[in-house]
Amino acid sequence: METEARECGPGYPTPLEAMKGPREEIVYLPCIYRNTSTEAPDYLATVDVDPKSPQYCQVIHRLPMPNMKDELHHSGWNTCSSCFGDSTKSRTKLMLPCLISSRIYVVDVGTEPRAPKLHKVIEPQDIHAKCDLGYLHTSHCLASGEVMISALGDPKGNGKGGFVLLDGETFEVKGTWERPGGAAPLGYDFWYQPRHNVMISTEWAAPNVLRDGFNPADVQAGLYGSCLHVWDWQRHEMVQTLHLQDGLIPLEIRFLHNPAASQGFVGCALGSNIQRFYKNEGGTWSVEKVIQVPPKKVKGQCLITDILLSLDDRFLYFSNWLHGDLRQYDISDPKRPRLTGQLFLGGSIVKGGPVQVLEDQELKSQPEPLVVKGKRVAGGPQMIQLSLDGKRLYVTTSLYSAWDKQFYPDLIREGSVMLQIDVDTEKGGLKLNPNFLVDFGKEPLGPALAHELRYPGGDCSSDIWL
Numbered sequence: 511m512e513t514e515a516r517e518c519g520p521g522y523p524t525p526l527e528a529m530k531g532p533r534e535e536i537v538y539l540p541c542i543y544r545n546t547s548t549e550a551p552d553y554l555a556t557v558d559v560d561p562k563s564p565q566y567c568q569v570i571h572r573l574p575m576p577n578m579k580d581e582l583h584h585s586g587w588n589t590c591s592s593c594f595g596d597s598t599k600s601r602t603k604l605m606l607p608c609l610i611s612s613r614i615y616v617v618d619v620g621t622e623p624r625a626p627k628l629h630k631v632i633e634p635q636d637i638h639a640k641c642d643l644g645y646l647h648t649s650h651c652l653a654s655g656e657v658m659i660s661a662l663g664d665p666k667g668n669g670k671g672g673f674v675l676l677d678g679e680t681f682e683v684k685g686t687w688e689r690p691g692g693a694a695p696l697g698y699d700f701w702y703q704p705r706h707n708v709m710i711s712t713e714w715a716a717p718n719v720l721r722d723g724f725n726p727a728d729v730q731a732g733l734y735g736s737c738l739h740v741w742d743w744q745r746h747e748m749v750q751t752l753h754l755q756d757g758l759i760p761l762e763i764r765f766l767h768n769p770a771a772s773q774g775f776v777g778c779a780l781g782s783n784i785q786r787f788y789k790n791e792g793g794t795w796s797v798e799k800v801i802q803v804p805p806k807k808v809k810g811q812c813l814i815t816d817i818l819l820s821l822d823d824r825f826l827y828f829s830n831w832l833h834g835d836l837r838q839y840d841i842s843d844p845k846r847p848r849l850t851g852q853l854f855l856g857g858s859i860v861k862g863g864p865v866q867v868l869e870d871q872e873l874k875s876q877p878e879p880l881v882v883k884g885k886r887v888a889g890g891p892q893m894i895q896l897s898l899d900g901k902r903l904y905v906t907t908s909l910y911s912a913w914d915k916q917f918y919p920d921l922i923r924e925g926s927v928m929l930q931i932d933v934d935t936e937k938g939g940l941k942l943n944p945n946f947l948v949d950f951g952k953e954p955l956g957p958a959l960a961h962e963l964r965y966p967g968g969d970c971s972s973d974i975w976l
Contacts, residue, residue: 520601521591521968525767525821525975528591531898534965535560536570536624538604539928540582541950541958545911546922548956551575552582554606554617554626555960557928557948559904567948571625573617581610581911584962586649586657588616588678591973593653601968603629603681607646607659609910610721612637614646614659614674616681623966630681638665640683643672645717648699651678653976658687662697662717669716671697671739692747694739701765702743704976706772706789709741712760723916729780734759738776738787740795752797756781762816762971766823766844769975773844775800777817777828784817784828786844801839801847803830815909816893820900821970825850825938829891831909832858832917834877836891836931838940850938855905855929856880857890858917882929883947889914889921895963896933896970903931903940908959925950925957 522528537557543550556571575582588603589596602620607613612634619626637643643661650658655678664670671694673687686693696713703709713735714720719728728734736758740750754760758780765774772789776797784801803814817828819841826839826847834857839847854860854877861876880887889907896903908914908926915922930946933939951957964972 519593519596519599520589521594521973523594525823528898528968528973529821529900531967533899534897535563536966537895537904538585538619538626538964538966539906539960539962540585540606541572541953541960542582542908542911543955543958544579544581544610545915546957546959548958549578550955551578552580554582554604556624556626559930567946569948569953573626573628575615576628576631577611577613579610580608580613582606582961583609583910584648585964586659587651587968587972588657589655590651590968591975592651593655596655599655601966604964605649605657605659607649609645609647609662612644612646612665614676614681619966632676632681632683634665636683637674641672641674641686643670643674643686646674647697650700650702650974653704655679656684657681660697660700660711662714667716667718667721669696671695671711671713673700688741688746688748694748696735698735698761699763701763701774702974703765703769703771704743705769707743708789708795709743710763710765710774710787710795711739711741712763712776713737714759714761721912723912729758734780736760738763738797750795752787752795754778754781754785754797756783756799756802757785757797760785761814764817764819764971767819767821767970767975768823771823775817775819775826775841775844777814779813779815782814782830784814784826784847800845803833813909818894818896818970820896821898822900825900825935827894827896827903829894829905830857831890831892834859834890836894836903836905836940838933838938840938851934851940853931853940853942854880855891855942856887856907882927882942882944885927885947885949885951887927887929888924889918889926893962895965898965898969900935901933903933904963905929905931906960906963908961911959914959921959923957925953926960927951928960928963
């Protein structure tokens, strides 16, 4: 899948070299049954996305987990482009940390990429005992060969933004990355940039607050995150906290891919904005709002839930799960992003949908419901993944089972979908591919909720360059 010269390690030497990598042929994505009517374990789906294949747009393999109600969510690798210089490393294991059960599944995708198999299960008791952490989210591989996974809380579900460190060969739990007592108050996502000796982490909420659904009163009570935490990468300790203006629930964080860059972006879900963080001349960090989605006067809310940067750092993409649109911005000037593409893919404000729009600064009328290949799409655009060359964007529609159930009950009944968007990388622009649909409503055991997407050879949200 990934073209590796034998003297090199996994991935690609630079982000721009990665753009020349092969076209994606299969995609891995976790499918969730927690909070649905199907009593079955979550599973890892392998989907064929090769237009030349007779199995195009089909789930070609399903790997069920050995436990129930894990809430698979995000995934990462045993190693990535951060280890490109180490020829002893190869990208063969997909890490599946569980948001609710706090397990970590290590999946062998190297032996047979089209039919992954379970390699190891790390039980929550091991993580609880050695790290006093749980509710696991983002997994990144480190240049040291280790794997680091962010946590949302402690084993009891209180907020605790710490990091679990695993041995990258044996997958033994080594302890926490941060020093004892040095965790952030809340956790979620993180990204590191070693040339600037920095890591920055984000905040969702304590697991006990978000686990069973979203309560607006919890926002008023200050229980949702509103800060970025800046860490000294070498000393493993927090050195600065950035309080975001209008930046409630900062979720996915992305440095520019250029390893020399000292800036990036974070999507603030409830603030409905994108903020740019950057390094000051004195070595401290600051943050400023650079994109604000105009508020719609509605009976309901807006949530920006995923953001991506193209490997050449030219375009930023984000999904607006409740309003239902996917947006593309030219970030050639990171201080002044320019909207270049927008596409409505379902969402709550479609005609006849659950939310009535009373006043809208952008649209003259509520968008039509989305129908692809005869399937009316439930939910809105959520997780996104970009092809290496930047020309195709894949989208799934589930956020997290308990919130899916609350905001989009039809998503639970009908299952999520995977869509493909064609991207104009010259002038900007987004266009739905009407012939591409993976319908997880037709899964053998019942409608499933598909979440984050990964390519076998790495992608623009899994790989970090040094």
